[in-house]
Amino acid sequence: MSGAYDAIIIGGGLLGSAIGFGLARQGLGCVILDEGDTAYRAARGNFGLVWVQSKGIGKPVYADWTMGSAELWPGFAQELTERTGIDISYYAPGxxxxxxxxxxxxxxxxxxxxxxxxxxxxxxxxxxxxxxxxxxxxxxxxxxxxxxxxxHDGHVGPLFLMRAMQRAFVDLDGVIRTDSRVHAIKRDGDGFSVETPGGTVTGGKVVLAAGLGNKALAPMVNLDQPVYPLKGQVLVTERMAPFLDMPTTHARQTGEGTILIGSSQEDVGFDLSSGPEVIKRIADRARRCFPVLSKARIVRTWAALRVMTPDGIPIYDQSETMPGAFAASCHSGVTLAATHAMTFAKYVADGHLGSELDGLSAGRFDV
Ligand SMILES: Cc1cc2nc3c(=O)[nH]c(=O)nc-3n(C[C@H](O)[C@H](O)[C@H](O)COP(=O)(O)OP(=O)(O)OC[C@H]3O[C@@H](n4cnc5c(N)ncnc54)[C@H](O)[C@@H]3O)c2cc1C
Structure with a gap:
């Protein structure tokens, strides 16, 4: 092993947790370094859909990758629940x-x-x-x-999903360090050394899974991750009697009975405010779809930032000049969690990205 760990994963959101779990279940010794509560964290504010329809329209490579993840989801969910005892509220009724x-x-x-x-x-x-x-x-x-x-569609409790992936990772001897914002990555022999406020961490491989943080980190390993924020606002109601057996893109009923209503798409930079105009628009559409919601009390609203790429489809790369450094960015971290854990993590462990990811390199943006 070059360094203290086989692999260092930067970012403990949905991508980092899935990839970390996937590497640890193959027996690699891993550490996840996460910036913590002050960071932008889409993983804590999303809608929880495992969604295939509409993913990859006009982009077959993304459509296939998404479908592959949906096919892995039932086994992935079962494994997480068996390993951790956490019910992640995964349902796939379409x-x-x-x-x-x-x-x-x-x-x-x-x-x-x-x-x-x-x-x-x-x-x-x-x-x-x-x-x-x-x-x-x-x-x-x-x-x-x-x-x-x-x-092929379904939904999951995204916070339960995160908790289960992180619990499974730790149970497999993975280490999670919070308050560990990475500010430098360097080649160190065959491996890498990564600098955080708490000190230097060394490892054989490094995986950039820092969401919007990937943009600044990628050049440190001669990669490009041109991601930008796209705000989404979400509403949640009080618990209601079951009436929505199947998730829809604008409303879904959680295992606890609350209704999630969402979500906007606002290109407004790093603005996390949530305001009445957009909330009203989202609520009005949901009410037209399901009049029963007119009587529901909204108990909370929030905004979170999607990790968007210029063409809306994921980016996966390994550095050509610094092999062993990988990066992953996407705006469908819930849907793709299964394939990040089961497929992408295997590619990282093997040191080669699979050919089905050829069209998903950031090289496609080069003119
Ligand atoms: C409103 C909304 C609704 C969504 N709905 C869905 C949905 O229904 N289905 C779906 O599949 N996806 C959905 N998404 C997208 C999904 O949430 C994201 O794809 C996913 O969270 C991205 O995960 P990530 O780990 O890349 O980024 P994040 O969740 O943002 O996590 C990045 C992590 O990296 C850490 N970090 C950043 N910089 C550094 C650094 N320098 N050093 C160390 N750590 C760092 C941060 O602390 C953070 O924890 C939605 C997103 C939003 C905003």
Whole structure:
């Protein structure tokens, strides 16, 4: 081993926790270094969808990668629960995107038809008219004209997921260090030394999984991670009697009975405020979809920053000049958690990224 650990993972959000768990379950000695509470942490503020429909429209490589993760999810969830005893509230009954006008419905139908051609025929979906939608979601409002259904979609409690991945990691002798903002990464023999306010940490490999922090870290290992923040605001209601058997992109009922309503897409930089105008817009749409929500009390709202790439699809790379340094950035860290743990972590351990990731290198942005 070059250094104290086989692998140093920078970032303890959804990506770092999944990759750390995946490396530790292969027997690697790992440390996760996380900046802590003052950092931007999408992993703590997301919507919790494991979502296949609409991922990778016009980008087959991403569509296939997403579908692969959805296929791994049931076994991944079961393994996490068996290892930790934590119920991560994973359900995969399929999912629905609701359309509130004929124009939305037609646009949706076109997008879904283009996805059917990817994923080696594995992706299936149905466009549902209002009557067929009412059979699946009986509480729909009069404005709903139809929607798209995909059997591959599901949802999970994202905070339970994080807790389970980190618990499993620690149970496998992984070490998590918080308040450890990395400010320098250097080549150190065959491995790397990484500097934090608490001292230097050494390891054979280093994985950049620091979300929006990847942009500043990547040049230290001659990589490029051109990520930027995209704000999303989310609302949560008090607990309600079960009425939503299936997640939708705008509302989902959690295992505890609360309804998550979301989420906006605002290109406003590193602004984490949440305000009445956007909240009203999100709530109005949800009420039109499910009139029962008119009576629900909103108990909390929040904003979090997505980790966006210029074309919206993930970036995975290994440094050519500093082999052993890897980076991963994406805005679907819940959906992709299974493949980050089960597939990407294997590639890191083996020292080679799989060929299905060829189209997901940051090299695609080079002109
Ligand atoms: C409103 C919203 C809704 C979303 N809904 C979904 C959804 O339904 N389904 C889905 O799949 N995805 C969803 N996402 C996206 C998902 O949350 C992100 O893809 C995921 O959290 C990204 O994980 P990450 O670990 O890369 O980044 P983060 O969660 O941001 O974590 C990065 C970590 O790196 C640490 N860090 C940063 N810089 C440094 C440094 N220099 N040194 C050490 N540590 C550092 C931080 O402390 C932080 O913990 C949503 C996101 C938002 C904002």
């Amino acid at each position: 999912g629905i995107e609701i359309c509130l006008s004929e124009a939305e419905f037609d646009e949706r139908a076109q997008k879904m038809a283009s996805l059917t051609g990817h994923q080696n025929g594995r992706f299936s979906h149905q466009m549902l008219d209002r009557k067929a939608m009412m059979e699946r979601l009986p509480g729909l409002g009069p404005d709903v004209v139809g929607g798209s259904f995909s059997p």
